[in-house]
């Protein structure tokens with residue numbers, strides 16, 4: 001929460017029981033966050049898809065990427081790094097399939113569900 005405030009969120013979120021940023025306020029906050037990372041020397045690549053891991057002798061040496069518009073991965077690039085952290089969200093099926101082909105052990109999350117319902121007219125079926 002303090003990090004969010006550092007980059008522009010209202011201080012109110014530090015004391016609210018159910019803190020809410022507001023989607024419209026998130027955009028400038030993320031720009032500030034990005035600028036901070038770039039000032040520290042971080043390179044951020046947009047429109048770049050990770051297609052595969054670069055693995056040699058059982059060690060991950062980097063990633064193989066292509067431009068997201070390059071559907072057939074004709075111009076792939078190998079990028080080497082000391083470490084690779086995948087933070088691809090829960091819907092990145094291509095990445096999970098790729099990891100499966102490398103025999104990476106995948107463990108499903110415990111069951112999670114979120115539901116939202118808005119009724120404009122009619123009776124509330126939950127009553």
Ligand SMILES: Cc1cc2nc3c(=O)[nH]c(=O)nc-3n(C[C@H](O)[C@H](O)[C@H](O)COP(=O)(O)OP(=O)(O)OC[C@H]3O[C@@H](n4cnc5c(N)ncnc54)[C@H](O)[C@@H]3O)c2cc1C
Nearest residue numbers: 021048049050051052065087088089090091092093094095
């Ligand atoms: C409509 C909606 C409303 C929500 N509202 C809220 C809310 O109010 N409050 C809240 O706390 N949470 C909310 N959430 C949930 C929240 O958005 C997620 O929990 C959160 O974004 C998950 O973060 P993440 O970093 O794990 O994954 P993501 O935010 O999904 O980030 C994963 C990133 O990896 C990238 N990626 C995936 N595969 C590749 C690849 N092969 N190569 C390169 N990049 C790749 C994706 O493009 C994406 O940018 C909402 C979600 C939705 C859908």
